[in-house]
Amino acid sequence: MSSATAFEVHRGRGPFNAAFFSLLGPYIEWNVRHHKRRVFAGLPGTVVELGSGVGANLRYLQPGSTLVAIEPNHPMHHRLRTAAERRGVDLDLRDSIAEHTGLPDRSADTVISSLVLCTVTDPVAVLAEVRRILRPGGTFRFVEHVAAPPGTVTRSLQRALRRPWAWTFEGCSCERDLSTLLHTAGFARVDLEPYRLHSPFITFNTQIAGVAHR
Numbered sequence: 001m002s003s004a005t006a007f008e009v010h011r012g013r014g015p016f017n018a019a020f021f022s023l024l025g026p027y028i029e030w031n032v033r034h035h036k037r038r039v040f041a042g043l044p045g046t047v048v049e050l051g052s053g054v055g056a057n058l059r060y061l062q063p064g065s066t067l068v069a070i071e072p073n074h075p076m077h078h079r080l081r082t083a084a085e086r087r088g089v090d091l092d093l094r095d096s097i098a099e100h101t102g103l104p105d106r107s108a109d110t111v112i113s114s115l116v117l118c119t120v121t122d123p124v125a126v127l128a129e130v131r132r133i134l135r136p137g138g139t140f141r142f143v144e145h146v147a148a149p150p151g152t153v154t155r156s157l158q159r160a161l162r163r164p165w166a167w168t169f170e171g172c173s174c175e176r177d178l179s180t181l182l183h184t185a186g187f188a189r190v191d192l193e194p195y196r197l198h199s200p201f202i203t204f205n206t207q208i209a210g211v212a213h214r
């Protein structure tokens with residue numbers, strides 16, 4: 001049984017993060033665009049997204065398609081709605097958490113996430129939930145930041161900065177081995193590619209992008 005049952009919106013950091021991702025979104029996007037183009041290519045007409053934030057991934061949906069957005073952080077909602085309207089995407093905004101989406105079993109063809117498995121309370125429960133809601137043959141497509149290899153300078157920095165980083169970014173951890181979690185989550189196949197960004201946010205530079213097949 002998962003311990004994650006609710007998302008606590010922080011009065012200060014919720015709006016701060018909404019503003020941060022609006023302002024820095026284009027820079028982050030520029031850094032990860034090749035990876036997103038690859039894994040988010042050819043999205044179907046209806047997509048479930050975990051932690052949509054202020055709408056960084058709307059650009060990968062065709063106008064007229066539907067985004068079922070699982071986003072419990074209210075300060076993100078206004079910007080997300082505005083961005084969806086601008087892109088011509090129908091937004092079905094759900095105030096639930098990725099650990100318990102409330103969506104029916106085997107109801108989704110495609111689930112996507114970017115920079116979310118680092119922040120959810122229980123990534124194992126989230127991956128089980130993704131498997132539950134995906135139809136057989138469906139895909140989970142992700143772009144995420146992960147722990148650097150043990151013994152590296154980046155890994156030491158991720159460890160040293162873990163508290164202020166988590167405080168600022170509402171629980172975000174740079175120390176998660178998400179590749180292992182994805183490979184052991186019970187998907188039929190997982191294709192993922194590790195890569196490194198060269199941004200000033202050193203602890204965030206070790207990333208993976210890929211597709212898990214239900």
Ligand SMILES: C[S@@+](CC[C@H](N)C(=O)[O-])C[C@H]1O[C@@H](n2cnc3c(N)ncnc32)[C@H](O)[C@@H]1O
Nearest residue numbers: 051052053056073097098114115116119120121
């Ligand atoms: C780092 S932001 C990334 C936002 C967006 N996906 C992007 O790439 O810009 C993490 C997002 O995950 C959301 N989040 C955190 N915990 C969550 C949970 N348990 N379920 C769903 N979303 C969650 C946050 O509200 C935030 O919007």
